[in-house]
Amino acid sequence: MTTLTKTEGAGSAPTGSDPFLSVRDLYVRFSTEDGTVKAVDGLSFDLERGRTLGIVGESGSGKSVTNLTVLGLHNPKTTQIAGEIVLDGQELIGARERTLETLRGNKMAMIFQDPLTALSPYYTVGRQIAEPYRKHRGVSRREAHLRAVEMLAKVGIPQPKLRVNDYPHQFSGGMRQRAMIAMALACDPDLLIADEPTTALDVTVQAQILDLLKDLQQEFGSAIVFITHDLGVISTMADDLLVMYAGRAVERGSVGEVLRSPQHPYTWGLLSSMPRLGSDVDKALTPIPGSPPSLLNPPSGCPFHPRCAFPEQVGGGRCATERPALPEGRGAACHLTAEQQRTVFIDQIKPRLG
Template sequence: MTTLTKESGAPTSADAGAFLSVRDLRVQFRTEDGIVKAVDGLSFDLERGRTLGIVGESGSGKSVTNLTILGLHNPQFATIDGEIVLDGQELITARERELEKLRGNKMAMIFQDPLTALSPYYTVGRQLSEPFMKHKGASKKEARDRAIEMLTKVGIPQPKVRFDDYPHQFSGGMRQRAMIAMALMCDPDLLIADEPTTALDVTVQAQILDLLKDLQQEFGSAIVFITHDLGVISKMADDLLVMYAGRAVERGSVKEVLGAPRHPYTWGLLSSMPRLNSDIHQALTPIPGSPPSLLNPPSGCPFHPRCAFRSEVPGTLCTDSRPPLGEGRAAACHLTAEQKQSIFIDKIQPRLR
């Protein structure tokens, strides 16, 4: 079982009203080079029927967070601290047998790469049917009927025929649809979508996103949607969490964060996006430098080595003090509210037009 450092009997701080509540989550991995702090004090809530988007560069802790929710880390290498409460049930301290009852049933995940997530040795139909028989006690015929129903819902042509096909007989878009069908077989209350449209062409991507929204309306699932694409997030999510170096640096509704961002890292992400109405010769504005090493993260604000506005904060506050992320609409930055507004209006907003 995953190593825990939470004190026995410590009171829970999870929001009792939230369907999924994550509090002060810390995930560390033991490596030959040292301890990797993959997630470092992350907190968020998610309500039923809503979608939380999580964005950030590779290595920011997005996928690690969601694999932790599902309990999929190797306990030999992972140390986990904090609280994850799903519909009143604590997951970090849950036994593997309890998690097995939840995975694929109450919570499910659409993995980033269906080619590795689907076994090449079994038919697509069998891989869809087995979790339904295990969790719902269904017969083989009932599971087959349910799988064909779900393949139909996700737009697989000739589902009765394709039920007996192997993954290599599906196109990339069809495999992704089959992964969605598998995740939704048992009507999960929580659906985690980890870059579900990666490597798909834009037409198929749009179809997949519309499909997820339609199915969410039908089943009322809460969705955690992980992506690098802010354009996709603007279409899919209700709320947005921006992660950097294993921490949340900005949080709010999608309209608030994308319409009036408050953190220099979010400004950088938005400024580096190409725009359809921009001059084709106009250079993008990338974020300087590289993400920090999680083996030896910088002191103070983790973004300060790459931040163009740290000189506007007096003294050594950025380098010495970690800015807190408050409740509700918040950004973990030492700039004052007036400075954030002024910088955004004068320097950032013109780039985004």
């Protein structure tokens, strides 16, 4: 795995001592025919046991790349990584593949966004759940099979003794997602990464999956990273929230703080573009203008400034030339002063949100 020389300041790292998962100044670059993609650009965050960190942002903001890096799933031939990822005191960047294989599925696991493509069509669901359990725990085939049945029952699959022998195409979308959760939790991992686990599900099944994750977290005490673009889902699921844009963290805090009193114009845009119950059905949503930037050549200064409506209030062209730092703890990477943020939010943004 290639390392990078960091040339830009990433801002202050989060506070807290000895977190279960600590990511510090993470940079991830991909070499392509068109150039180098700066997928993650100086990201830092912490996660404690038993807590859920929500990561939100538009597609291409670096959410999934970050967490695939935690699991060590990038191709080392085309990926350059710098920074620190420490899981329960163990450094993961630069670790041997054998070490990562021991950790994946055992101490850390991931629920992928699309279970139909993540599950192999050639093997039964039960075999795919049993395989990592047998590998990591060194048990017999029979014991692993019984564990698969147990996990299917735990995630609410009816008739688990029969369905354990079915193939993924014989499961509905919601059942495949439950099977993915069962596979991820088979070895009681301490860290669970859920990448858009409810995107393709109807609202009823979505609510069931969210309740299931909460129940399983309470039972196993797992730390959860929950990746989504849906702020409605994250409001009921997460303890802490990290807002990402163009590979950087632009705002962080507790989920209540960020959703009730957002400080960054990008977070304002995400909230303003959401439909709300009880709102006027004839009232148009307020989209974020423009498109996310190309990470082959991201904007200088604040990456959001080409789409932001407030550079004039900052003045001096700082938004286009100077990268704002993300402060420790609660805060946003924005050149607007705290008083300007409060004024704009109360006068312009809050009325839109109702």
